[in-house]
Amino acid sequence: MSKRAHTVRKKGADRADAVLPALSSLSDIPEFSVLTPSERQRSAFGEMAAGESDLHMGCVVRLDRGYPAVAWEGGLVRAEFSAGLTKGDADSRVAVGDWVVLRVPEGHDKAQIEAILPRESDVARWRGRARGERQTLAANVDIVLVAQALGARRISVDRIARSAVIAADCGAHVAVVFTKADRAEADVLEADVALVRAVLGPEVPVVVTSSARDRAGVEDVRALVPRGTIAIVLGESGAGKSTLLNALLGHEALETGAVRARDDKGRHTTVARRMVALPGGGVIVDEPGLRSLPLVGHERGLRLVFPRIAEAALGCRFRDCTHTHEPGCAVRVALAEREFTPESLDAYLALATEMRESAASLDPDIVL
Ligand SMILES: Nc1nc2c(ncn2[C@@H]2O[C@H](COP(=O)(O)OP(=O)(O)OP(=O)(O)O)[C@@H](O)[C@H]2O)c(=O)[nH]1
Numbered sequence: 129m130s131k132r133a134h135t136v137r138k139k140g141a142d143r144a145d146a147v148l149p150a151l152s153s154l155s156d157i158p159e160f161s162v163l164t165p166s167e168r169q170r171s172a173f174g175e176m177a178a179g180e181s182d183l184h185m186g187c188v189v190r191l192d193r194g195y196p197a198v199a200w201e202g203g204l205v206r207a208e209f210s211a212g213l214t215k216g217d218a219d220s221r222v223a224v225g226d227w228v229v230l231r232v233p234e235g236h237d238k239a240q241i242e243a244i245l246p247r248e249s250d251v252a253r254w255r256g257r258a259r260g261e262r263q264t265l266a267a268n269v270d271i272v273l274v275a276q277a278l279g280a281r282r283i284s285v286d287r288i289a290r291s292a293v294i295a296a297d298c299g300a301h302v303a304v305v306f307t308k309a310d311r312a313e314a315d316v317l318e319a320d321v322a323l324v325r326a327v328l329g330p331e332v333p334v335v336v337t338s339s340a341r342d343r344a345g346v347e348d349v350r351a352l353v354p355r356g357t358i359a360i361v362l363g364e365s366g367a368g369k370s371t372l373l374n375a376l377l378g379h380e381a382l383e384t385g386a387v388r389a390r391d392d393k394g395r396h397t398t399v400a401r402r403m404v405a406l407p408g409g410g411v412i413v414d415e416p417g418l419r420s421l422p423l424v425g426h427e428r429g430l431r432l433v434f435p436r437i438a439e440a441a442l443g444c445r446f447r448d449c450t451h452t453h454e455p456g457c458a459v460r461v462a463l464a465e466r467e468f469t470p471e472s473l474d475a476y477l478a479l480a481t482e483m484r485e486s487a488a489s490l491d492p493d494i495v496l
């Protein structure tokens with residue numbers, strides 16, 4: 129490598145450091161004391177850190193373009209990855225919410241992440257098509273809040289159902305949060321809520337908010353995230369996620385941006401992944417909006433969101449029954465007996481078909 133190229137590279141790295149927000153300028157970050165690791169994580173740490181006094185437990189509270197900020201008992205530090213944890217490797221990449229083994233050398237302003245402690249849950253999506261990869265959006269999350277804007281377009285039940293499948297697959301609870309209710313006519317709002325209930329069943333909480341206008345529903349969202357719980361808001365860019373969090377925080381902590389008039393879509397205003405602590409409540413992760421949520425290998429989540437359909441499917445004559453036209457289809461019998469709603473079957477079939485196709489394109493030998 130020429131000398132010049134070397135200098136340019138180094139300058140680039142310095143610049144990356146320079147544009148990260150100073151930790152002292154960040155507000156609403158949860159205190160280390162409100163973040164509680166599980167027993168399993170504590171004991172995994174105990175084994176790894178035995179006898180090493182500069183190793184501590186830390187929780188990743190923020191990622192700025194991939195650079196973690198970690199809360200630990202000594203406060204908040206920026207952290208790098210130790211040589212053993214290569215940053216490019218998908219399995220070793222940290223997510224917001226991860227508990228890590230942190231090395232804090234005395235007198236240094238940067239710490240090192242030595243290991244990621246086992247995750248209790250892992251909200252992940254598939255990025256890209258067959259050659260894509262699993263991307264963890266947040267770790268150790270208790271509840272996924274699926275944000276869906278009302279008003280400009282009819283709601284996307286498909287998107288809500290696939291978000292619920294992703295949440296269930298990783299072991300988190302799910303709630304649906306409608307935003308921008310001020311833009312919806314009362315009868316449309318009522319029909320949309322009824323449709324979501326018909327698809328996901330009565331156990332899934334549905335909250336209707338208009339946080340930019342009259343704060344309606346904001347306290348219902350807070351009630352879903354009590355002290356000690358960690359939530360993530362998932363939704364498309366422009367859904368109003370950051371606006372909702374600002375309403376919960378009571379001040380404009382997070383940047384929000386206008387949507388395009390043409391199609392009501394946002395402009396990816398939020399770029400960092402970060403935790404904010406709700407006064408008197410739990411912690412919520414704000415993330416950039418997600419354009420697509422492909423389902424790949426989320427069979428367990430599908431079964432959990434649609435248990436009665438999955439149960440009925442076990443009785444079909446053909447193992448590869450698509451529940452549309454085959455003889456001996458137990459799912460259609462169960463539908464006729466009203467064991468579940470036609471709306472939920474429509475949503476299930478759309479997602480199951482997609483998963484069958486994605487599995488086939490990943491591995492032609494898999495038959496679902
Ligand atoms: N009318 C109305 N507009 C709202 C409401 N909530 C949010 N908005 C507007 O929707 C736009 C997008 O809001 P954001 O909070 O930035 O959306 P976001 O989901 O965080 O978007 P990304 O960060 O890009 O993923 C802003 O112009 C908000 O003012 C609401 O309750 N009513």
Ligand SMILES: [Mg+2]
Pocket residue numbers: 369370371383384397398415416417
């Ligand atoms: Mg945002």
